[in-house]
Amino acid sequence: MTKSSTFRLSAREWLEANCPPAMRTPPPEGGIVWAGSRVHFDSTEQQQWFERMRDKGWFAPDWPVEYGGGGLDASDTRILEEELSRLRCRAPMINLGVWMIGPVLLASGSAEQKARHLPGMARGEVAWCQGFSEPGAGSDLASLSCRAERDGDSYVVNGSKIWTSYADRSDWMYALVRTDPAAGKHAGISMLLIDMTTPGVTVKPIDLISGKSHFCQVFFDNVRVPAENRVGAEGEGWQLARDLLGHERRAMSKFGDNNVPGVDFLALARQLLPLADTASRPLLAERVARAAMDEHAYKLTLQRAHEAGRAGQDVSGLVASFKYLHSEQNRERHELLMALAGNEALGWEGDPFDETLLKLTRQWLNSYTYTIAGGTSEIQLNILARRVLGLAASGG
Amino acid sequence: MTLILGEEQRMLQDSAADFFASRLPLAANRALRDLGLTHDTQAWHEMDELGWSGIALPEELGGLAFPLSGIALIQAQAGRTLAATPLLSSNILCAGTLALCASDAQQRDWLPGLASGKLRAALALDEGPRHDPVRITLAAHRVGDNWLLDGAKAMVMDGTLADTLLVAATLDGETALFILPADSAGITRTPLALIDSRDAARFAFEQVAVAADGLLARGNAAEQVLATVLNRARICLAAEMQAISRVLFDTTLDYLKQRQQYGVLLGSFQALQHRMARLFTELELAESCVAAALSALDGDGDLALLAALAKGKTGEVALKIANEAVQLHGGIGVTDELDIGLYLKRIRVAEAQCGDHIFQRTRYAHLIQLAEAL
Numbered sequence A: 001m002t003k004s005s006t007f008r009l010s011a012r013e014w015l016e017a018n019c020p021p022a023m024r025t026p027p028p029e030g031g032i033v034w035a036g037s038r039v040h041f042d043s044t045e046q047q048q049w050f051e052r053m054r055d056k057g058w059f060a061p062d063w064p065v066e067y068g069g070g071g072l073d074a075s076d077t078r079i080l081e082e083e084l085s086r087l088r089c090r091a092p093m094i095n096l097g098v099w100m101i102g103p104v105l106l107a108s109g110s111a112e113q114k115a116r117h118l119p120g121m122a123r124g125e126v127a128w129c130q131g132f133s134e135p136g137a138g139s140d141l142a143s144l145s146c147r148a149e150r151d152g153d154s155y156v157v158n159g160s161k162i163w164t165s166y167a168d169r170s171d172w173m174y175a176l177v178r179t180d181p182a183a184g185k186h187a188g189i190s191m192l193l194i195d196m197t198t199p200g201v202t203v204k205p206i207d208l209i210s211g212k213s214h215f216c217q218v219f220f221d222n223v224r225v226p227a228e229n230r231v232g233a234e235g236e237g238w239q240l241a242r243d244l245l246g247h248e249r250r251a252m253s254k255f256g257d258n259n260v261p262g263v264d265f266l267a268l269a270r271q272l273l274p275l276a277d278t279a280s281r282p283l284l285a286e287r288v289a290r291a292a293m294d295e296h297a298y299k300l301t302l303q304r305a306h307e308a309g310r311a312g313q314d315v316s317g318l319v320a321s322f323k324y325l326h327s328e329q330n331r332e333r334h335e336l337l338m339a340l341a342g343n344e345a346l347g348w349e350g351d352p353f354d355e356t357l358l359k360l361t362r363q364w365l366n367s368y369t370y371t372i373a374g375g376t377s378e379i380q381l382n383i384l385a386r387r388v389l390g391l392a393a394s395g396g
Numbered sequence B: 001m002t003l004i005l006g007e008e009q010r011m012l013q014d015s016a017a018d019f020f021a022s023r024l025p026l027a028a029n030r031a032l033r034d035l036g037l038t039h040d041t042q043a044w045h046e047m048d049e050l051g052w053s054g055i056a057l058p059e060e061l062g063g064l065a066f067p068l069s070g071i072a073l074i075q076a077q078a079g080r081t082l083a084a085t086p087l088l089s090s091n092i093l094c095a096g097t098l099a100l101c102a103s104d105a106q107q108r109d110w111l112p113g114l115a116s117g118k119l120r121a122a123l124a125l126d127e128g129p130r131h132d133p134v135r136i137t138l139a140a141h142r143v144g145d146n147w148l149l150d151g152a153k154a155m156v157m158d159g160t161l162a163d164t165l166l167v168a169a170t171l172d173g174e175t176a177l178f179i180l181p182a183d184s185a186g187i188t189r190t191p192l193a194l195i196d197s198r199d200a201a202r203f204a205f206e207q208v209a210v211a212a213d214g215l216l217a218r219g220n221a222a223e224q225v226l227a228t229v230l231n232r233a234r235i236c237l238a239a240e241m242q243a244i245s246r247v248l249f250d251t252t253l254d255y256l257k258q259r260q261q262y263g264v265l266l267g268s269f270q271a272l273q274h275r276m277a278r279l280f281t282e283l284e285l286a287e288s289c290v291a292a293a294l295s296a297l298d299g300d301g302d303l304a305l306l307a308a309l310a311k312g313k314t315g316e317v318a319l320k321i322a323n324e325a326v327q328l329h330g331g332i333g334v335t336d337e338l339d340i341g342l343y344l345k346r347i348r349v350a351e352a353q354c355g356d357h358i359f360q361r362t363r364y365a366h367l368i369q370l371a372e373a374l
């Protein structure tokens, strides 16, 4: 038996023995553990799955063992991902440390930063949030203005970050700040690691159209950050952020199908259709079929990209379309379910309404965030047009 | 199910690409049209010599041991240069039916001719304006040992060139499939001039006598075989439309990178960039559907569901891309000189054949159990 088939078998065996059956079903919205010092579990199965994966070193399977990782090479890491997906295991946790800033530190952090931060990420003990967007800098991220002024051994940070996911539960933030307002738009940006307990940091969760949320605005009022917490050199922040967003894309693709929270579109549509008014039913059914075909086509496209990638073909164009397709289709499906459920989906809360439909309504409202967060649909189309199709950049 | 081509499939695809590029390039097909011809008989013989007409048919009857997906791959390459082939009618629809349900004697009678290309067959099915495999009114009666056919077929692809007809009829309220020479007494055939300048004919059947062994199948068996070969044909048509979509997309993208207005390239206008980017995502979705359907064609996957998905999705996308291709070329887009119009017309025909995307979507709805609501 080859080395990789031996590993595949042992990984499969271990996952079968250690992933509780309840963790092999699609998670509800918010159903994946947010790792960190304030970790909270909804069930014992969730906790077991979290702890077992942590102790195995498989939160960060491809990191060196000295930093708490699993020490797997690239090929075994991919095998592990395939086995996780085959068993339909949920992600054991969400951790922007492991997924996003960790790989950047591994590549570009100082020895001291690696030793200090990586183990806590790999064990899911420290929660990280991403402080990039600002009230004045969204799609045009490089126009950010949150200021970090050098003062002796520290930076003094003033300004604000917005949309920071889970800032209210995070221990640390990796942030883009402007260290040199005189330098060019991109050249004046640096990356800082900020301890969220530092005096002067205020976190305010934002209420969304779907209700309470973990998306926050973070205010910095003369926050002192030790200069040793800067990643890379001054002015290197933009390049590091680009590296990091590359990891984001990879992380999101790992996140895969098993972990997309949400209702089973077709199952719910089949339940709701017979209740619809007879006259509208054929048209509704036609729209359900159309959305189901699009979803089917999308899933086949994920599979095709996976197979083609393994066969060594260039799938960067395909992959660049996933975020756009998934978030747009997802919103359309939710809108269609809203139409199918009619008045029964108009409830905000309360016993008279069916629990599934109340959840649907919130998820419909939530579905708008996916076409905005992580680069809006329009920005995705810009990227496709310019990088994949090679059309010249214009003013937009 | 695998969604990328295997080695053998890639080799066939490459040799088909070479064949059409050198033997039936777009300019040659345009020239055929200008001469009022529907196809190049000599080139069809060359296809026969390559063994293509015998793909997936029994070897002992002259067939070639290659999976059915081979025909879809050839069809796709033919699509790129708009070359007509005999494969869909003769092989997929007619020989495919014989191989599935005919007796040994019937197979020996017909398959060697079809596999070698000596015979060309066409399926006479649709009677109304839209594809409708369940509404068949052409009637068959038993008279002594023979059968008599009475009725009409509105659109038979390759019906003018065919020497053999596979006719769908109703017999005692059931579907029945007959095979007979196309010049049988009582048949009137009227050639049709189509927008894609391919071969088609309208047929009237008046007291057409068919020998006893002309009946291939009836009832449930006939319906199932018909459903199977139609699904296979749908996948081949999907592969062809997808290939055409790609040509149109690439052509349009090139144009946007070269045509200037207002002192800048058209491709720098964001409104156009987003339209192209959207089309790109649609094109890739359709590609995946075709890939899955090719697997199903070779027995790996749900043939009916993937045929509906692939033909439905590629048809919808192909129409969209063809429309955009015309629009984004501006005035020159509506001239006959530009090839885009030729592709547009072929897409319209391929879209309609064996059920357009609306038909396929309805099929898909039935297959995923939404039928009660329809």
Ligand SMILES: Cc1cc2nc3c(=O)[nH]c(=O)nc-3n(C[C@H](O)[C@H](O)[C@H](O)COP(=O)(O)OP(=O)(O)OC[C@H]3O[C@@H](n4cnc5c(N)ncnc54)[C@H](O)[C@@H]3O)c2cc1C
Pocket: A129, A130, A131, A132, A133, A135, A137, A138, A139, A140, A162, A163, A164, A165, A166, A215, A369, A372, A373, A374, A375, A376, A377, A378, A379, A382, A396
């Ligand atoms: C739920 C949620 C979670 C988020 N989490 C985080 C996080 O954890 N950390 C973080 O840093 N950020 C986060 N974000 C921020 C997110 O990245 C931004 O919201 C996003 O980049 C868009 O910026 P904006 O909201 O300022 O919109 P704007 O950039 O102002 O865009 C407004 C509209 O204009 C369009 N537009 C903008 N530029 C162009 C252009 N060039 N061409 C065409 N159209 C254009 C946009 O598509 C959009 O429709 C989150 C956002 C949301 C909604």
